[in-house]
Amino acid sequence: MVSMSRDPNNFEEPILELKARIEGLKAQPATPKLEREIDKLEQKLRKLQADTYASLTDWQRCLVARHPKRPYTRDYISNLFEEFDELHGDRRFADDPAIMAGFGTFRGRTLAVIGHQKGRDIKQKLHRNFGMPRPEGYRKALRVMKTAEKFGAPIVTFIDTPGAYPGIDAEERGQGEAIAFNLKEMAMLKVPVLVYVIGEGGSGGALALGVGDHICILANSIYSVISPEGCASILWKDADQMATAAEALHLTAPKLQKLGLVDSICEEPPGGAHDNPNQMFSLLGEHLAAQLAREESLSVEERIEARYQKFRVMGSFMQAG
């Protein structure tokens, strides 16, 4: 085994090694000396995690956002909602498992929940199409949003997709139209729409669930107009330049906040959401509860106007005179 890895993709290796050592010590019969040793190592682990995560490159941040153990929409729903009933299908063509949608109860309040779902094992990944929706996914999402609007339920969306699916069938059924229509309709929804970027915010396929009153991004999530790989192959003519492209695209949470494209950042556990999902659920749950209370104090007109103005001011240009 090679332990001295310099591969930037393996930045978690020292953390995992330390964790394994702690586990090993914990398996031994406890003695006061051993416990002190474990304590010391756990402190060291916390520091190592904090230091590692504080100094990740933007490309490494992309890898965390795509981490296979990172909590997905389904995990947030089952851990944050007392009840949840999933709805299927767009009533036009099919059900798209790449997007989950339904109604449930969050701290006693009825909410509509919609989010991309990636799938854990290979069978699930295929079933969910790696979280890449087809038009029917976006149409299902909008159908559920309209139902929520009708019955006065606030909407929460979870964004986690590499992008909308680029396939022949998706094009035939109007991928562009499906996304476009969501953007237009979401702008006018009367109920609060709270958006959480929980993993990958992949371009238009992400934005189609992303027009809301408050846009929150998790500290290690990304949101981008194009994947770093795609950008590298187009603008650098070299897909291996993805780390450089990731840096250039300004796709990390702090950079997006600075550009005024997201409203808030939800902290993650020191070793990332995947390191301590339960802590992540409670962090997000608190954020959501606070945000819901804030949004509900607005009138419908105020809310729609504020949502319009939020996107209206996005942009950066010079004007003579």
Place this chain on the structure above:
Amino acid sequence: MSWFIKKRAPIKSPKDKIKIPEGLWEKCHGCNEVIYRQELNRNEMVCPKCQYHFRIPPRERLDKLFDDSKYTLLYNDIKSEDPLNFRAVKKYRDQLKGLEKRGLEEDAVWVAKGRLSGIETMVAVMDFSFLGGSMGSVVGEKITRGIEAAVEEQIPVIIFSCSGGARMMEGAISLMQMAKISAALARLSEGELPFISVLTDPTTGGVTASYAMLGDINIGEPKALIGFAGPRVIQQTIKQELPDGFQRSEFLLDHGMLDMVVERKELKAVLSRFLRYFTKEKV
């Protein structure tokens, strides 16, 4: 046995090598035919052999569209800046400077107001020669201002799309222009004012996934490439040959995504009719 499966290189057509004096002849992207430029001009830049519609500069389109070629250009004091200090092989800033030197001062969209068969109309025309017609902050801002002014003045909007999609050099800022413009169109719609979208070659990516597909009427120019994902990306994803005519206007018409495919020489008449159909009678 490698000789058995060896493929002969296709014979190159000699006309590729003929040196053509600049501007006198034009090669058709549709059928490779070489066409006399003046003939092309007479035919509104449509190939007389295969009906391929050449991309035309915004000014040409606006001149043809508006009555007596009279119109006012709007918002052309808005210029791109480089919010991310973006640098790939080239610096975005240098690209912008280069384009300005070439006299391309409108960024990738021209917005103009004037009369079309007597009806006051707001028109936006995208320019592919400006960074592939890519949609960045300036495109987003100019189109949004145009739509907002149309709501204010109670006049219809026509947008001619011609774009590879969002402008990567402005990162997620360009992505958000999709939401910004779509929200403005929602207000136009709420004001019961018409929006006609004309999709010209090519219209892809974030432009297709926002305003280009949101028309009360979506019109394609013949054989225009229109899609969300580009054909190369799809091919790399599915690793299959794409069907003939895939993502062309006629294909989208067949699949219910366009209302009509209209030849350039008919376009003004068709647009005028719809503006008239959709103009409310004053009660």
